[in-house]
Amino acid sequence: MPEFLSETTRDVARLWGRVQWLPEWAVIGIVLLVLVGGGWLTHKIIFALLRRLVKNRDVFWRGIVERARAKLRVMTIIIGLAIGVTVSPMDPEPSAQIRSILLVLFILTLGWLASGVLDMWSVVHLRRYNVSVEDNLLARKHLTQTRILQRVAKVILFIVTVGLALMTISGFRQWGVSLLASAGVVGIIAGLALQPVLTNLLAGIQIALTQPIRIDDAVIVENEWGNVEEITSTYVVVRLWDWRRMVLPLSYFITTPFQNWTRENARLIGTAFFYVDYEAPIDRLRTAFEEIVKASKLWDGDVQVMQVTDITERVLQVRCLASARSAPVAFDLRCEIREKLMAFMRDQCPEALPRDRLSLPEAVGQANLGQAGLSPSEPVAPA
Numbered sequence: 001m002p003e004f005l006s007e008t009t010r011d012v013a014r015l016w017g018r019v020q021w022l023p024e025w026a027v028i029g030i031v032l033l034v035l036v037g038g039g040w041l042t043h044k045i046i047f048a049l050l051r052r053l054v055k056n057r058d059v060f061w062r063g064i065v066e067r068a069r070a071k072l073r074v075m076t077i078i079i080g081l082a083i084g085v086t087v088s089p090m091d092p093e094p095s096a097q098i099r100s101i102l103l104v105l106f107i108l109t110l111g112w113l114a115s116g117v118l119d120m121w122s123v124v125h126l127r128r129y130n131v132s133v134e135d136n137l138l139a140r141k142h143l144t145q146t147r148i149l150q151r152v153a154k155v156i157l158f159i160v161t162v163g164l165a166l167m168t169i170s171g172f173r174q175w176g177v178s179l180l181a182s183a184g185v186v187g188i189i190a191g192l193a194l195q196p197v198l199t200n201l202l203a204g205i206q207i208a209l210t211q212p213i214r215i216d217d218a219v220i221v222e223n224e225w226g227n228v229e230e231i232t233s234t235y236v237v238v239r240l241w242d243w244r245r246m247v248l249p250l251s252y253f254i255t256t257p258f259q260n261w262t263r264e265n266a267r268l269i270g271t272a273f274f275y276v277d278y279e280a281p282i283d284r285l286r287t288a289f290e291e292i293v294k295a296s297k298l299w300d301g302d303v304q305v306m307q308v309t310d311i312t313e314r315v316l317q318v319r320c321l322a323s324a325r326s327a328p329v330a331f332d333l334r335c336e337i338r339e340k341l342m343a344f345m346r347d348q349c350p351e352a353l354p355r356d357r358l359s360l361p362e363a364v365g366q367a368n369l370g371q372a373g374l375s376p377s378e379p380v381a382p383a
Contacts, residue, residue, distance in 0.1 A: 032084040039080030043073045063124065067116040071109055078106045104165045111161030115154060122150045140214040144231060147215065148208035151233035152201060200234040203250040207231070213253055213260060218268075218327035220259035221248060261327045269303055269323045270330035272337045275315040276345070280352035282308060285318065285341070288349075292340045293322050298333040300325045315354045 047069060054061040082102045085095050125146055129139035213219060217228045219238060226240035236253065238246040252258075261268055276285070286306045293304045303323035310317035320337055324330035345352045 032081060035080040035084035036077055037080075039076035040073070042080075043076040046076075047072060063120040064117055067120050068113055071113040071116060074109050075106065075113075078102050078109065082106075100168065103168050107165045107168065108161060111157055114157055114161075118150060118153055118157070122146050140216050141211060144211060144214040145208045148204045148231055148233070152204055152208075155201065155233055200250045203254045204231075204233050206254060207250060212263075214262075217263070218261040220261070221246065221252075266326040267300065267302075267323060268327050268330040269321050270334040270337075272320040272322075272334045272341075273309075274318040274320065274338075274341065275312075275354055276318055276352045277354050278316060280316065280345075281349065282306075282316075282318070284349055285345070285352060288344045289320055289337070289341055292337060292344075293333075296322075296333060296336055298324055298329050298336065314356070 047065070050065045054065050082099055085098045085102070126143060129142050207213065213228050213231070213236065215228055215231060219226065219228060221238055224238075224240050224246060226238040226246065228236060229239040229245070230237040231250075234250060236248050236250060238248065240246055274285075289306045290304060293299050300323050303321055305319075305321040307319055307321075308316050309319040320341070322330075322333055322337060324333045
């Protein structure tokens with residue numbers, strides 16, 4: 001025990017020795033009550049001063065003061081209890097044990113206070129970015145970085161706080177030192193057991209810095225399309241198109257190839273394929289396609305292309321490309337192109353619809369056509 005505490009304890013013991021008409025427990029209770037009340041009153045005064053100091057400052061400092069209110073109250077009460085236990089006529093051994101417990105609680109409260117400051121910084125930082133707007137690439141970038149780094153920092157803060165608290169207890173400190181010194185194998189096994197956790201923590205830091213994915217990115221993972229809904233310190237939640245949730249470890253996005261449709265920007269080119277007959281008037285179809293796209297509110301006014309991309313033994317493959325401002329809008333635009341272009345072929349250009357043809361020897365064909373009452377120039381549909 002430091003010298004000044006020893007002197008203070010001796011002085012207080014002489015003081016309480018003069019109060020003989022009160023039982024010891026009553027004296028201890030009065031001392032603790034007075035000092036805890038003093039701590040509560042001190043908290044009121046300090047908090048009022050802090051509120052006045054940050055009244056005209058930015059929202060960050062005002063938020064920290066409001067969030068620190070409960071933590072500061074707990075800290076002042078702990079300090080009051082520690083002083084009360086020290087100066088009261090309590091036996092030295094239980095007094096030392098209570099002070100050790102209060103020191104652990106004080107360190108844990110400091111960690112709680114630091115966690116509140118971290119949360120407030122995250123809230124203030126994210127208020128500058130609006131994720132609900134359509135062009136939200138920058139906002140999603142900062143949201144992803146902040147959320148991941150916040151969770152990683154909280155894990156580190158928790159480990160440091162608990163570690164410092166345990167170091168104040170001599171029994172646990174000695175136990176930890178002897179365990180690491182005499183049983184290194186146990187440490188290796190523990191390290192191997194924690195490898196997945198550490199891998200995901202490091203992957204989270206890497207994702208926050210390099211950002212292969214962000215909050216609300218449109219991705220294809222495990223052959224499923226969805227949006228990144230949440231990124232924690234260990235896993236990622238992907239909201240699939242049918243509202244299912246796919247949960248993947250953070251390390252998945254570092255080690256496994258996947259598609260990110262909104263990596264650089266939200267714009268996307270939608271694709272619609274059609275299969276038409278050899279005799280289909282491609283120019284008419286292209287004109288109809290361009291009219292459909294230009295009339296659509298979903299098109300962003302950039303890309304519109306129609307091309308014959310393949311020829312099979314029966315049909316032509318036609319690919320229609322049109323750009324949109326985001327992946328969901330591109331999906332709706334593709335559906336609209338399919339519906340309206342198919343309706344155009346059905347109602348105004350039926351010769352573009354696929355047909356089957358039969359090839360017959362000339363003599364047999366003319367005889368069969370004559371019996372059927374058809375001319376040789378007419379196409380024959382299969383039976």
